[in-house]
Amino acid sequence: MKRITIYDTTLRDGMQGVGVNYSLRDKLLITEKLDDIGIDYIEGGFPLASDKEAAFFSEAQKLRLKHARICAFGSTRKPGKKTDQDPHMQALLAAETPSVTLVGKAWIDHVSQVLETTPEENLAMIFDSIQYLVSRGKEVIFDLEHFFDGYKQNKAYTLEVLQAASQAGSSCLVLCDTNGGCLFNEVTEILHELPQDLAAPFGVHFHDDTGMAVANSLAGVLAGATHVQGTVNGWGERCGNMNLCTFIPDLVLKTTYKTGVNNHLEKLTTLSRFVAEIANIIPDKRQPYVGEAAFSHKAGQHADVIAKAPSLMEHIDASQVGNRRKIILSELAGKSTIIKKLSRYGRFDKDSQVVSSLITTLKERETAGYEYEAAEASFDILVRKSLDLYTPLLELNNYHLESYKTWEIPSKTIGRIFLQSHGKQIMGAGVGIGPVETLDAALRDALTPFHSFIKNISLTDYKVRVLEPERAAAAKVRVFITSTDHTRSWDTVGVNQNIIEASWEAIIDSFEYYYNNFVLIGGDQSINQDK
Numbered sequence: 001m002k003r004i005t006i007y008d009t010t011l012r013d014g015m016q017g018v019g020v021n022y023s024l025r026d027k028l029l030i031t032e033k034l035d036d037i038g039i040d041y042i043e044g045g046f047p048l049a050s051d052k053e054a055a056f057f058s059e060a061q062k063l064r065l066k067h068a069r070i071c072a073f074g075s076t077r078k079p080g081k082k083t084d085q086d087p088h089m090q091a092l093l094a095a096e097t098p099s100v101t102l103v104g105k106a107w108i109d110h111v112s113q114v115l116e117t118t119p120e121e122n123l124a125m126i127f128d129s130i131q132y133l134v135s136r137g138k139e140v141i142f143d144l145e146h147f148f149d150g151y152k153q154n155k156a157y158t159l160e161v162l163q164a165a166s167q168a169g170s171s172c173l174v175l176c177d178t179n180g181g182c183l184f185n186e187v188t189e190i191l192h193e194l195p196q197d198l199a200a201p202f203g204v205h206f207h208d209d210t211g212m213a214v215a216n217s218l219a220g221v222l223a224g225a226t227h228v229q230g231t232v233n234g235w236g237e238r239c240g241n242m243n244l245c246t247f248i249p250d251l252v253l254k255t256t257y258k259t260g261v262n263n264h265l266e267k268l269t270t271l272s273r274f275v276a277e278i279a280n281i282i283p284d285k286r287q288p289y290v291g292e293a294a295f296s297h298k299a300g301q302h303a304d305v306i307a308k309a310p311s312l313m314e315h316i317d318a319s320q321v322g323n324r325r326k327i328i329l330s331e332l333a334g335k336s337t338i339i340k341k342l343s344r345y346g347r348f349d350k351d352s353q354v355v356s357s358l359i360t361t362l363k364e365r366e367t368a369g370y371e372y373e374a375a376e377a378s379f380d381i382l383v384r385k386s387l388d389l390y391t392p393l394l395e396l397n398n399y400h401l402e403s404y405k406t407w408e409i410p411s412k413t414i415g416r417i418f419l420q421s422h423g424k425q426i427m428g429a430g431v432g433i434g435p436v437e438t439l440d441a442a443l444r445d446a447l448t449p450f451h452s453f454i455k456n457i458s459l460t461d462y463k464v465r466v467l468e469p470e471r472a473a474a475a476k477v478r479v480f481i482t483s484t485d486h487t488r489s490w491d492t493v494g495v496n497q498n499i500i501e502a503s504w505e506a507i508i509d510s511f512e513y514y515y516n517n518f519v520l521i522g523g524d525q526s527i528n529q530d531k
């Protein structure tokens with residue numbers, strides 16, 4: 001089995017992505033995770049760029065990495081400069097990493113128009129820089145920038161660059177598709193044409209501008225590349241880099257190639273979501289293998305097959321990549337989906353009264369605009385109601401909200417709420433910018449003295465969707481709320497023509513879900529009856 005080296009550039013090329021930024025601490029945390037899953041090389045950054053970038057390398061030395069080698073990234077020496085006086089070379093040495101990744105120009109147009117130097121000087125810059133770093137004990141990985149475009153325009157020159165890097169002692173020649181414009185057939189063709197007498201193996205580095213980065217990397221491996229570069233979740237400049245979260249399982253589960261990740265593949269979904277969390281980017285649900293939807297089944301018939309023989313419906317077992325199967329609720333759901341959902345409350349069969357009444361309710365509600373696939377906590381309330389396992393948290397008497405704005409004062413909302421909870425009449429008041437915030441504040445004001453658990457619940461996401469855009473301002477809206485108690489999170493839904501009422505429904509479902517599932521079961525301890 002041929003071994004493929006996996007090289008991660010999440011912390012360098014990945015940081016070029018729109019909206020992606022990592023602090024020094026973030027970078028160290030990600031490094032540990034990458035090491036833990038068995039990535040071979042972790043490119044830590046460009047030490048010459050800033051003090052923060054340079055500081056990463058000294059801090060990373062303190063990490064106890066089990067497997068990965070850290071690489072510092074930089075360019076070849078400047079035209080006309082001496083290698084031992086070049087700031088790029090000095091910054092790379094100062095990073096004190098065992099490996100460095102150097103980037104040099106492989107496209108002759110870039111040499112003349114960007115570097116503004118001669119083709120010969122560019123070759124000398126590459127040769128000198130690699131040789132200099134190798135002579136100081138470094139392993140040098142050489143990235144040939146715009147290799148594929150260079151090759152297509154002036155094959156002879158691009159091959160000279162390749163030979164220069166090989167002769168200077170580079171340990172790996174990485175062919176980069178820097179603008180991401182290549183197709184997989186070109187990759188196969190070009191790699192098969194490369195000379196056989198090079199002293200170092202090939203690597204590949206693709207960007208996703210044609211949606212081909214993963215396919216191109218696989219084509220690269222099939223054509224002999226043994227080193228592959230990419231980023232977690234595929235984030236990077238423009239459309240992104242090659243997505244390691246897709247490529248790695250493709251390689252491990254669908255081919256016979258071996259990687260350092262083979263024995264840790266079940267950590268992949270966690271890695272993907274961890275990096276998303278740190279980057280503060282909502283993970284793409286539809287991402288292959290690691291996305292939340294990757295093993296979700298909606299249609300009733302599909303869910304039926306899944307219950308009988310998952311392998312007939314899924315290309316791999318979700319647990320192989322650390323993901324999980326999700327049966328989604330919808331009006332398409334068959335009885336078997338409902339029975340599965342009910343299983344935590346007992347055994348039910350297809351002819352059970354509860355199952356058919358829940359299907360009817362689900363259909364009615366979905367017609368009215370509710371969607372439970374992303375609001376399992378609201379569905380749980382429906383189930384509890386149908387099983388008589390539901391204890392209401394409160395009974396609303398009324399709420400009253402007033403928004404005002406004047407020429408000088410920006411908009412503000414004040415509100416009051418009157419309700420009953422456990423036989424007590426309670427009043428709450430709140431102030432906020434908008435009505436939903438105010439209603440939430442007034443409700444918390446009313447409930448918290450009697451139910452201390454409310455303090456632990458916070459809202460992490462609030463989404464509104466207009467359901468009947470043709471009805472303009474009178475359209476129905478659907479509100480989704482995600483809540484958390486800082487150890488678990490749950491989702492609820494509300495639908496109404498009035499956005500405040502839709503939000504109210506979703507907030508109440510959230511509190512009642514928590515109350516019924518975690519407070520009452522825990523002995524109702526958080527109800528302070530003395531107040």
Ligand SMILES: [Zn+2]
Pocket residue numbers: 013178205207241
């Ligand atoms: Zn790149």
